Amino acid sequence: MLENLYAEIKSRKTSPKEGSYTTYLFDQGLDKILKKVGEEATEVVIAAKNEKAELISETADLTYHLLVLLVESGVTLSEIEEKLTERVGRISKTSDRKEIRDL
Template sequence: MTDPAILYRLTEVIEGRKNADPETSYVAKLLYEGQDKILRKIAEESAEVLLASKEQDKSHVIREVADLWFHCLVLLAHHNVGPDDVLNELRRREGVSGLDEKAARKV
């Protein structure tokens, strides 16, 4: 198994760049431009994942999912949450039917 700690290392890099110069840091620029910019990047990367999947190109799918995950980490940083928050939610859902979990949601 590969090193899942990469998510935490990326999170640390993203946190470290929150206050960096937007002229020299892509992460700082995204965060400076705000949530709408980050959401547009996530929408763009999501579409690229879909297209890569339709092409049946596994390496392209992997690259695009990596881009999507990275931008999702930036969004989490924007909201001052991190991978543990998402992992805890997945842990909470573990063993629960997807249909039951969805029916139990308030929103």
């Protein structure tokens, strides 16, 4: 599913379609795309405190906007998968991570 959506988004970048929201985002540029990713990430955080259906919907929105950002930035899903694969089984020390306070 993610691969198909990524391919469709990439297609909109190379072959814009009038009236397409994806085309609109690409036309507006990186700043608009980043703004939308930030908004959707915030909405996911808020939705996590509410109903499961809302969390699912907002996560779908965030995923879509992240894929638009990846296409805009020339990052492939394979590159993300490679990075995640590198991390499998790696032990990280919580003491090496920045502390999160008062969420």
